[in-house]
Amino acid sequence: MRAEARVVAESDGRGGTRLAVLRGESPLLLRRTGRPAGGGVTVHLVGGAAGPLRGDELRLDVVVGPGARLEMLSVAASLALPGRPAPPSRLTVTASVAAGGTLRWLPEPLIAAAGCDHDVVTRVDVAEGGTLLWRDDLVCGRHREASGAVRADTLIRYAGVALYRHELAVGPGAPGWDGAAVLGGGRAIGTVVAAGPQLPGPPVVGADAASMRLAGPGVLATAVGEDIRQVKAALDPWCGAALAPLALV
Amino acid sequence: MHPELHEHGPDEVPHTHPDPGVDPHTPLAGGPRALRIGIGGPVGSGKTALVAALCRALGEEIRLAVVTNDIYTTEDADFLLRNGVLPAERIRAVETGCCPHTAIRDDISANLDAVEDLEEKLGPLDLVLVESGGDNLTATFSKGLIDQQIFVVDVSGGDKVPRKGGPGVTTADLLVINKTDLAPMVGADLSVMDRDAKARRHELPTVFLSLAEDKQATPVADWIRGLVAARV
Amino acid sequence: MSLATLLLLADGRLPSGGHAHSGGLEPQIAAGRVRDVDGLDGFLRGRLATGGLVSAAFAAAACADTGRAAELDVGLDARTPSPALRRASRAQGRALLRAGRAMWPVPAIGREPHQPVALGALAAAAGLTPVEAAVAAAHGTTTGSASAAVRLLGLDPYAVHALLARLAPECDRIAAVAAARSGDPVDELPAAGAPLLDIGAEHHATWEVRLFAS
Numbered sequence: 207m208r209a210e211a212r213v214v215a216e217s218d219g220r221g222g223t224r225l226a227v228l229r230g231e232s233p234l235l236l237r238r239t240g241r242p243a244g245g246g247v248t249v250h251l252v253g254g255a256a257g258p259l260r261g262d263e264l265r266l267d268v269v270v271g272p273g274a275r276l277e278m279l280s281v282a283a284s285l286a287l288p289g290r291p292a293p294p295s296r297l298t299v300t301a302s303v304a305a306g307g308t309l310r311w312l313p314e315p316l317i318a319a320a321g322c323d324h325d326v327v328t329r330v331d332v333a334e335g336g337t338l339l340w341r342d343d344l345v346c347g348r349h350r351e352a353s354g355a356v357r358a359d360t361l362i363r364y365a366g367v368a369l370y371r372h373e374l375a376v377g378p379g380a381p382g383w384d385g386a387a388v389l390g391g392g393r394a395i396g397t398v399v400a401a402g403p404q405l406p407g408p409p410v411v412g413a414d415a416a417s418m419r420l421a422g423p424g425v426l427a428t429a430v431g432e433d434i435r436q437v438k439a440a441l442d443p444w445c446g447a448a449l450a451p452l453a454l455v
Numbered sequence: 456m457h458p459e460l461h462e463h464g465p466d467e468v469p470h471t472h473p474d475p476g477v478d479p480h481t482p483l484a485g486g487p488r489a490l491r492i493g494i495g496g497p498v499g500s501g502k503t504a505l506v507a508a509l510c511r512a513l514g515e516e517i518r519l520a521v522v523t524n525d526i527y528t529t530e531d532a533d534f535l536l537r538n539g540v541l542p543a544e545r546i547r548a549v550e551t552g553c554c555p556h557t558a559i560r561d562d563i564s565a566n567l568d569a570v571e572d573l574e575e576k577l578g579p580l581d582l583v584l585v586e587s588g589g590d591n592l593t594a595t596f597s598k599g600l601i602d603q604q605i606f607v608v609d610v611s612g613g614d615k616v617p618r619k620g621g622p623g624v625t626t627a628d629l630l631v632i633n634k635t636d637l638a639p640m641v642g643a644d645l646s647v648m649d650r651d652a653k654a655r656r657h658e659l660p661t662v663f664l665s666l667a668e669d670k671q672a673t674p675v676a677d678w679i680r681g682l683v684a685a686r687v
Numbered sequence: 688m689s690l691a692t693l694l695l696l697a698d699g700r701l702p703s704g705g706h707a708h709s710g711g712l713e714p715q716i717a718a719g720r721v722r723d724v725d726g727l728d729g730f731l732r733g734r735l736a737t738g739g740l741v742s743a744a745f746a747a748a749a750c751a752d753t754g755r756a757a758e759l760d761v762g763l764d765a766r767t768p769s770p771a772l773r774r775a776s777r778a779q780g781r782a783l784l785r786a787g788r789a790m791w792p793v794p795a796i797g798r799e800p801h802q803p804v805a806l807g808a809l810a811a812a813a814g815l816t817p818v819e820a821a822v823a824a825a826h827g828t829t830t831g832s833a834s835a836a837v838r839l840l841g842l843d844p845y846a847v848h849a850l851l852a853r854l855a856p857e858c859d860r861i862a863a864v865a866a867a868r869s870g871d872p873v874d875e876l877p878a879a880g881a882p883l884l885d886i887g888a889e890h891h892a893t894w895e896v897r898l899f900a901s
Contacts, residue, residue: 361874368765371878375736381857382733386720387711387881395882413718416889421764421773428768428882550900552707553838562702564782565900 208263209234213249215307217273223247227269233257234264239279246275251313253282259289260323264297270307270336280313283345286354288321294355296325305335308402312445315343315394315434318377322354334365337402338424341445345434346376346393353377353393362424364401369422372397390414392430396437398445400425406444415440489520489580490686491570492679493559493596495623496607498589501633501666503534505607506586508672509679510540517581517683520545520573522566524558524588547573555588563600570600581683592621603682605675609634610643617651617661625655629662629678636665692813695790696806697823699830704782708775709835709899710734710828714887716839724846727836731829731854735861737879739828741766742803743821743865744877749796749807750820751869756796756804762873763801769885771892773801775901780805787812817869821862829854835899 211230218224222245230236239250251266258264270276286295303309309332318324332338340362346353355377362370374395376383383389392414400406401424410417414436415429429440494502506521513519521541523532525548532548535541547569551558558565570583585601587594596604606627608616611634617624624630630652638645645663652661662674699705712730715721721730745759767773779802787793787809796808803824810820833847868876888901 359878361878368762368874370768371762371765371874372768372880373878374880374882381736382729382731383736385729385731385733386715386718386726387730387733387884388737390715390718390720390883392883397882414883414886416769416886418769418885418889420768426768426885428886430882430886550707550897552709552835552899554706557706561700562704562706564702564704564785565707565778567785568704568778568781 207233207257207259207261209265211236211266212269213267213276213278214269214271215247215274215276216271221245223274223276225249233262234266244275246277246308248277248279251278251280253280253284257287257289258284258295258297258324259287259292260295261289261292262295264295266297266299268299268301268309268311270301270303270309272304273306274304275308277310278313283314283317285317285319285348286322286324286356287319288323288354294323294325296327298327299329301330303330303332303336303338305333307333308337310339312339312341315345315396316356317345317348318354318356319348320352320354322356322377324354324356326356326358328358328360328362330362331366332362332364332369332401335403336364337404338362338364339398339400339445341396341398341441343396343434343437343441344374344376344394346389355379362399362401364422364424367422369401369420369424370399370426389430392432394431394434394437396429396434396441398427398441400427408444410440410444412436412440417444487686489518489570489574489583490603490683491583491585491601492682493585493587493601493604494607495559495587495590495594495596495604495627496631497591497612500589500607500609500612502586502589502607504666505605505631505633505664505672505675506584507535507538507540508666508670509584509676510535512671512673512676513582513679514541518577518579519582519584520547520577520580522547522549522569522573522583522585524549524551524555524566524586545573545577551588556590556594559585559587559594559596559600561597563597566600582679592616592619592623595622595626603628605629605631607631607633610638610645610648611641613641614643614645614647614651617648617655620655624652627659629660629675630656631662631664631675633664633666635663636667689814693815693819693823696810696813696815697826699827699834701786702782703786704779705827705831706834707900708779708831709839709901710738710832711772711881711884711887711901712832712835713839713897713899714891715883716836718887720883721836722840724842724850727833727842727847728850731832731850732857733881734832734884735825735828735854735857737881738884739825739858740861740865740877740879742806742824742828743862744868745801745803746807746810746824747817747821747862747866747869748871748873748876749804750810750815751807751817753794753796753808753811755873756800756808758873759804759807760797760800762876763803766878766880767801768880769888771888771901772885775888776801776803778900783809818862818866821865821869822858825858825861825865829858839898
């Protein structure tokens with residue numbers, strides 16, 4: 207299955223945001239949800255079919271214009287599944303945030319079901335003066351199940367310079383992914399990158415969680431847990447704190 | 456440097472001269488580097504207490520900084536800070552990865568970086584004391600790191616320590632036999648230690664010290680004063 | 688190519704500050720994740736596949752063209768989210784340069800480059816090839832932590848070296864992959880991360896008592 211979706215958020219010129227483009231196809235279906243709040247709009251990924259399955263080629267492009275504010279959420283976790291013998295499934299997400307724009311990407315976790323073979327490629331460009339909150343949670347296998355293979359490949363640029371470049375591979379074919387250097391016994395990991403002129407202050411606490419100042423204008427918060435609840439416990443409050451400035455506008 | 460080898464014209468490309476036999480550390484801008492004195496010795500012999508005493512004795516009269524190599528990293532630095540003998544910016548702690556002797560002898564890079572950083576941050580210094588982590592009688596400093604070394608033993612190990620020798624006792628530029636006030640209690644004969652030290656060390660000096668009684672470590676401070684004066 | 692020169696560069700006795708770094712092992716031992724040779728096996732395989740691959744690729748790239756040192760350095764900053772690990776990498780790069788300058792005519796690449804960039808520059812100055820620089824990087828990734836494990840856990844040194852021998856073909860494979868990609872644009876070079884190493888390094892940096900610098 208091939209599918210493409212696109213969101214373009216623009217300033218409406220009155221302090222609010224309008225969606226110039228909101229287009230998707232199954233399984234990448236998009237819905238504008240809730241009322242405009244704080245000058246921003248919220249879009250949910252609502253899904254539309256099981257998957258991604260092997261062979262799927264999915265692409266989502268997000269564009270946030272100057273002064274626009276967009277929050278992207280999803281209604282449920284996405285589940286990477288094995289499907290028929292085929293090349294790996296792939297989800298490519300690109301996003302650009304203009305100066306004065308804000309993008310908050312806070313989807314539910316990706317679950318790597320046993321036998322899946324899935325690539326996630328993320329490319330985000332934030333212009334100088336733009337604000338980003340980008341979260342990715344990954345769960346390695348459903349309950350009491352071996353992890354499938356997922357490779358996440360992320361590049362976030364700020365003002366044209368690589369701010370955060372990270373690849374994470376779990377499951378079969380990823381040497382040592384469950385060893386003490388990568389995830390240990392953990393089966394869930396969450397990462398949040400915050401970038402922009404105003405960065406969240408309070409540190410993330412937890413035995414297997416930390417927030418770290420990046421070399422560029424950003425902060426990474428990471429948490430590893432036995433399951434997703436520990437990751438959420440560490441990262442949700444931090445994301446909440448990071449959201450506060452936007453809600454006040 | 457060997458300026459006598461050729462003339463330096465006003466428009467030449469800036470360059471330095473490799474000096475055979477001299478360690479290849481980056482020369483510091485703005486003049487000669489500080490005298491570096493290593494202070495080594497077994498665990499518990501009183502190295503840190505000696506450093507504290509030297510800071511008290513010399514801190515007002517010369518420009519001084521300290522690098523510590525305790526195996527527990529910042530512990531010795533914290534001792535110096537707590538005792539208020541030197542401001543925090545004049546103390547650097549070096550981690551040694553369970554191998555205090557490696558950091559002062561085989562791989563001195565972290566210590567050299569610490570010394571360089573201190574000199575860069577504080578400006579010209581007269582003296583940097585490099586205190587080794589507590590080790591054993593075989594631990595000595597690399598000549599690539601320090602100019603002179605002091606080895607500290609104490610009488611509570613028994614009066615046989617100088618006789619046993621080892622590189623520290625035999626070759627250190629100054630041997631300090633510490634805690635002489637404890638000698639009667641542990642049955643150590645200081646004259647035996649003196650005689651054995653002379654036999655082992657020939658012309659190299661040995662001093663007896665009781666930091667409990669001499670809080671300025673006078674004989675050691677005087678020895679250092681002489682070295683600093685000789686460099687100026 | 689000179690095998691003896693490569694051995695010099697990869698020797699753990701090279702005075703380049705490596706002995707004071709555990710490669711992230713000390714915090715994982717404290718967390719109870721590494722207790723024995725099996726635990727070390729998993730740790731080293733993960734480290735080799737992540738930081739080892741990245742180090743090897745950047746060392747190979749710096750060796751192939753030392754003129755890229757500055758952009759490679761920025762690329763490693765973006766791949767090293769933990770400030771503690773950035774400091775550790777730069778401290779080791781500085782120490783490595785100090786040793787290298789005494790041995791070979793190393794070009795000026797800054798005072799405190801990331802360790803893989805310094806390693807690549809030394810390899811180039813020593814007349815070594817990018818794949819040799821990559822081998823030295825991958826090898827150093829495993830041996831440094833293995834040596835720390837022997838010191839911290841008192842593991843049988845023969846068992847640890849048996850493990851290192853088993854990992855040697857993987858080091859070669861990683862180095863070959865890294866060298867093959869060494870000409871890629873910096874953003875496309877390997878970026879495999881190890882979340883527990885990042886998290887552990889940040890916690891470790893706050894300990895009052897620690898034996899290793901990182």
